[in-house]
Amino acid sequence: MRPLFISPLGRGGVDFGIQNITRAVRRTGLAPELLRLPELYNFLPMLIPATLPADIVRRFDIVQGRSRVAFSLRNYERPVVTTVHHLTTDPALQPYSSFAQRLFYRLVESRYDGLSIAYADAVVCVSRYTQRMVALTYGRRDTVLIYDGIDTDVFVPPPGMARRNDGLPPSDARIRLLFVGNRTRRKGFDLLPQIMDRLPADYALYYTGGFQGRDTGPPHPRMIPIGSPDRAGLVAAYQSCDILLFPSRLEGFGIAPAEALACGRPVVTTNVAALPEVVDDGLNGFLVARDDVAGYAEKVRILGEDAALRRRFGEHGREKVVAKFAYGPLGKGFRQLYARLLGRDDD
Template identity: 65%
Template sequence: MSISPLYVSPIGRGGVDIGIQNILRAVKRSGEQHAQLLRMPEQYNFLPMLLPYALPSGWSDGHGVIQARSRLAYALKRPGIPLVTTVHHLTTDPRLTPVSSLAQRVFYRLVESQYDGWSVKKADAVVCVSRYTQMMTEQTYGRTDTHLIYDGIDTDVFTPHPDGQLAALPASDARIKLLFVGNRTRRKGFDLLPKIMDLLPNDYVLYYTASFQQGVDTQPHPRMIPIGTPDRDGLVAAYRSADIMLFPSRLEGFGIAPAEALACGIPVVTTNASALPEVVDHNQSGILVEPNDVAGYADAVRLLGEDAQLRAQYGAFGRAKVVRCFGYDMLGPAFLNLYTQLMQR
């Protein structure tokens, strides 16, 4: 039976957009070659109610399942076609409030939470990308038949370098190279990075990606070096060139960047909060620090920075965990099994 799932996603530049691309690739790799991703302009992320009027005529013809993120899935409900929505994280999460602007809080409370709720209610199946997100979805919207399918990582692409560490980051005199991947926002903990660097030795340097949500305009610390917005190959090279990933995020629905780093054999220092402990195992693949504990992050980084054997041990454990739990071999079959169940109802 051909399922031909259709994924509808306005163009985006964050983890949610990466997530839908990973689902598409994993489902195709698992044998469903007719899976299709329908892209729409970015503004439909904020005006999903207009999607039905903008989609091409016959857009759902020939597809057995329609899937979209919870911000917009409700607008894509079609008679006779199962609708799947994916919840990546909820803007009603109380952890988000202290790190959001007033405008963001108003939008989240009055607009996006409504979109999420409508999608969770209307969907034939609700998929959550972590146990934490599943718990928050059930508590917030009362739906108790959600499905847990973790976000996935292409572990055939995100791999350790076969010859060891790669020199792909900008040149520096650093003995220990740290890497932060994510948007430069308070939710991601970017504001904590300069404070952490102040507590680290002078031969520790932090490389960080640019972002579409430009939280700062200037280099925030003398030992923080921007690396722009690398494509997927560039990102793999950056992970392979780093010694440690530093990711002091305050809230993650899953944690794609830490999972990518672990897949490349790089240990992670991150936060003991939200879904991050589901990705990073404390004292096994990285170190978990309590939220906002600047000294704790610095101590964890220094512990790993001064012990190459421990870094290698944590990296190997993390790589094995990601392959076992978050690889495409798990992601693709899990969704195909769900689609088959929906179509047989």
Template identity: 50%
Template sequence: MSVVLYISPRARGGVDVWMENIQQAMERAHLPCRLRFLPHFYNFAPFLLPLALRGDWPGPARLVHSGSRAGYFLRAPGRPLVVTVHHLVADPSYRPYTRPAQRLFHRLERLYDGLSIAHAGAVACVSRYTREQVVRLYGRTDARVVYNGIDTDFFRPPPKRPAAPPFRLLFIGNRTRRKGADLLDPLLEQLGPGYELAYSGGQRGNEVPIRSPRAVALGRLDRPGLLQAYHTGHALLFPSRLEGFGLAVAEAMACGLPVVAARTSSLPELVVEGEGGFLCPPDDVPALAEAVRRLAGDPALCRRMGEFNRARAEALFSYPQMAEGYRALYEALGVSFPGGNRGT
């Protein structure tokens, strides 16, 4: 019998991956749960969810867990609601990377986030940075940090990486300005010959085009394709200007890659400067280029940083760590898991 129902409209992004990850993490820990995705449309009209979900829609679940956009509208009588906050559009740092039409919708989304955060029995945040924003913007001082977990059994280092040159950088994610995709062409131009960038296709339209002849489009990657990309790269490039967590960073770390990222928002919580990679000032292409050159010129440094990142991902960003964090949160609400195994 499922104890927890994970339910959310499809977001066509990292939140969907998180939903799938948490279900798998809980099942591996023998904590009964069920996952239900709702049509993408309800992201824009979550207030219609009570009309669409009729009867005893949670079924046997004793707790409902969703994201902050739809959570308020997924409350069920007699069952605690847990909301996980991934990022907040009310964060002032988010505004420069939105279009006018998005800003209109974000006015509503700020309302939805606020209602969900205020009325949830418990609020989880995927990073300390995100928790700081929840406290500052919505006053929810009891919000807890539960880092996202990734499958470190699947995302693991390859037996052997291809030799450089070229030194192959990876960019994984939606190619938006917020993610720093507009910095990729200038960076490749500054790096010059001997470097290559492999980049994935995101899940949204109107992405920033990459025109450099040293850039290789990987298209939209499924899970095996994503692993192959991490196995054939030499470093992850993640110049994002704003992140709630940074799922691709955790995956790359688990695969033993060093990371070059921006020193902003949640990213310093993942990447340890000088140990697992380099953190550069946001928008600083020369600093990014210098960090990449250091890695390309020192294979032993790449190897040490990759080993450090693998150990860090296993310790902080794994399925067992995420499952135990949420288990403790659920039990604080009075929902127990008979027969569950701790620390598995």
């Protein structure tokens, strides 16, 4: 079985998601190919057939794309699989989107998602939360749950689990927090300075640059930018922090929390959307009500002042991610789906 993944370049977790799917499917013994297209095709996916010669697709058994583009792949006489990572029409997202974004989501992207979800031979959702939203919004209830996955052979704890790596800029801080994501309101970036105001002076927060949001310099004296690290740099950052602080207001899955847990780091995040499927409150992290600045600070301090608790949470998180969100379950899920669509034995 040879799946072809067609994915325009993106600016967030969805872009990493398709790379993870490709790697995971390849590890099952299949021969997938990932075809990257210019970013323009995220906005005008109907142009893909005019750009992509049909004979390319016919060398493969399955064609797959995210829900923003998959509807344009339906005329290649191959089963179409689409992945839904999150719906931008989710009412929970609207307060944190600009007017222009809401207009685009409503008039354009919701139509693309709806067409892809309606036309695809199989619709894969990356969390139970996303499954529920697809059923509520578009009425399709035969979706397949395959959680997003990460490479747990790469995202690993440092030797000794609780020891730090040296992958962050020097600091005199006793406790190092890390935020990974875009500098947007959806990710809760605007809450970080308020949370830091409530934490002791020997706590520092390192944060990534991401692809979205304006970089106007650190918004707090104890916030330290680390740019946009590559995968190796990101692993080093996780290994070098004590806690991932992730006050996101909406996630279709939660790649950053899963990566942090895989690296043996506890997570303080929000009790919304799919995040409770990744983080187990009181076992590998803490879940806080959306926008509860005092609550985030309180949970960070509990972990910051208890090294044994951080270690215990980190060990539990690592075990959970390996069992549920590693490349093994991800690749197996897609291989079984392809076999079913093609009427073949999954051998």
